[in-house]
Amino acid sequence: MSTPTPHLYLVDGSGYIFRAYHRLPPLTNIRGEPVGAVYGYTTMLWKLAEQLNREDGPTHMAVILDASSKTFRNDMYDKYKAHRPPAPEDLVPQFPMIRDATRAFSIPCIETVGLEADDIIACYAKAALAAGWAVTVVSADKDLMQLIEPGLDLLDTMNNRRIGPDYVIEKFGVAPELLGDVLALMGDSADNIPGVPGVGPKTASKLIIEHGGLEAVLAAAPTMKLGKLRDNLIDHADNARLSRELVRLVCDRELPEPLEDLLLKGIPDAPLREFLEHHGFRSLLTKLNASAAGGPPATETVATPQPVDDTPFDLDAYECVTTVEKLDQWIEVATLSGFVAIDTETDGLDATQAKLIGFSLCVAPGLACYVPLAHGGTDLLSEKPPQIPMAVALDRLRPLMADPSVLKIAHNLKYDMTILARHDVVVAPFDDTLVISFALDAGRQFNHSMDELALQHLGHKCIAFTDVCGKGKAQLCFDQVPLRDATRYAAEDADVTFRLWKRLKPRLSREEATTVYERVDRPLVPVIAAMEREGVKVDAEQLRALSSEFAYQMAALETEIHELAGHKFAVGSPKQLGEVLFEKLDLKGGRKGKAGAHSTDAAELERLAGQGVPIARKVLDWRQIAKLKSTYTDALQQQVNPETGRVHTSYSLSGAQTGRLSSNDPNLQNIPIRTENGRRIREAFIAETGNVLLSADYSQIELRLAAHMADVPALKNAFANGDDIHSLTAMELFGEVNRDTRGRAKTINFSILYGISRWGLGGRLGITADEAQAMIDRYFERFPGINRYIAETLETTRERGFTTTLFGRKTHFTRIKSSNQAERQGSERAAINAPIQGTSADIIKRAMVRMLPALAKAGLPNVRMLLQVHDELVFELPEADVEAASIVIHDVMANAAAPLVELSIPLGVEIGTGKSWGAAH
DNA sequence: GAAGTCACG
């Protein structure tokens, strides 16, 4: 299995401190010592370390400092840096503090006598690149820009800007490879690099571009037109060559500390606290306290249980906020503390339609409020309670929700985000306790609802919604609930969310779930919210027409079925159908269900139909049409949102244990396609005028991943060559390829991924278990690796209790060691499948996260992502954009695993377009 | 609300 690409951050500590000194105010610490630069340095380092495991963030980090003023460059040129003025008096004492600060973060501080920081950085950079790592040099130094190449960039933390080749070309006119030549020609007065007199950046870059390099410039000098420039180039050629050597970075020295030792572990608590207290950095201490509560104490790698926050729940302490002044106070506290849990209350479960009724905030355990916005009277006679006008409250809320220095915490934020987005409230940055819980505990015996998590982690039983609003027909809308009860319920949710976050967030890093959370699931939340808001257009007329056609067909079939049975009965009732088949008609029943009744499922009916029982075929036909009508043509018409005229599904981010999404209300991930009648339903999913639907799907992604993860040479080669994988399997297993053997091979390919038994395979292929076993043996023989993958997966699952995907997503299997054989074997089959299905889910999720930014960057802002169906993405776009968008979509999907995971097989993506979803396939 | 069935990947 591949592991994520390490990303080494090399901080140019010396460079930073000089810039910080000049750019920051002259702060002093509690003892009156100057610490402006140290303060700036500390916050900068903290911000970097916080990015641990984020997209493009560090996995490894080191701070590089200058050890002494004399280096080998002074041996080359005694005037090197000779004119540099001494460091300002109030900066000198800050140098050792920089080392203290670095140590406080448990980050290695590297300095080598005789080498400048730039050289050490170059050595580490080259070594890391050679090892296949990504490198970011935290510096804005022009000398270090020489290092830029694929896989390495610079980061200027003063303005949070990434510096790549484009920047160098823009600034110096040449690519990073030629930057050294330009720097040599132009010289540097600060470092006292002589260069060539009269040549500045402009001339230097012009000359290098013209001649292609420093030596070429010097060689061409005598042929240049007479003048000062020509003379200087000739007279100072040696100085230019010396300068070239002075700016050349040394990159071949032995590393003082091996790369692996630079592993970044997170923000440590104790040493950092000591450092901050020593200087009295109060705002940073506040931040530490907050992240100690919520963030990972990363020095502890042992999964010790967190002390339970013993602030008891006091539902009557929650405040009901009905004045702007009070609301402002809560918002101010939230802003100062930097963390706020939020929950919205609405009148429904469909976020694209529900009305906002109020919201609750929590800033610390037990410290929560409810802000009612649209509560009516509790009955017809009573008056509306006084509330802040919605527009006013939202105007106050908006800046807090968008404040980049305040973390917003919610449980299933996707819902609240959608509600708030409809009021132009943007939420960022955020954490989502539902998504965190799923990243930690997928597959465990509890679901990830707030109520269950509160019980599980806080031992607290939440007020049930039905306790507040009742249930069934008499259920009240939340806006009818008296404010006192509404406050208890709503503020409790925010309080619980905050406490859950404190319990769960630190576990992410301890349990190695940060990558999946930060780089796959969390960034997906706003993407899914946007997709849900887009919805998809359906042709309700066409559905209506299909419904009546199906009704007609069903009626005809029903009559025939009743005649064949000899009496009327409910064809849709398996119980009654069973009685007709197995008692009245006295047919031989096969399998029996839990209740002891004979099964009447499609497999049984097919068997009977094959034996020439006419009623069986009729019932099969009737069932198919009944299913299509009730689940799709009838239901979908009802699901059209009157405001948008489109159908908006809801995706569950925690629905499937393997990491897949699931879709509900309506489920748009099971729209028919396999039968002719079914396909007609897909044709009712259409694009707006002037637009088309584009469907892009991964071809055979799970088999490809199996080939990679189990390391099966024959399969990997076949995918690399673009061969038909089922034909290959057919050839290997049966020695010939025809329709029949290819079909059987396809069944076997899938069966293996699901951990099928010989009985199961025998049943599917219509052969005996022994024959099936022989076929499985042959498969393992022909595709070595699969067997080992299965054995290893089961072994580690038994050992650790969970499986992992290539991206580190865990699925827990609590019954993998069950003494109940059926339970155990079921878990084993699921465990064999989970890494493959889960990796596939990770990959398409990453593609989704990157898709809209990639399209926007390509100048295609009008492409909208509408649906995800496990290995397929559906877009709606202007017809004119199809060609350009296809390229971007293909590219993003095909490269979605990189750079976190390098696959040894290509990811195939097939794209189709059409006026309808049916036509796009 | 459970059981049975079946739509999808």
Place this chain on the structure above:
DNA sequence: GACGTACGTGACTTCG
């Protein structure tokens, strides 16, 4: 020899 017989979902109908 019993266990039950392919992984992951959601929606609908019937029926107690």
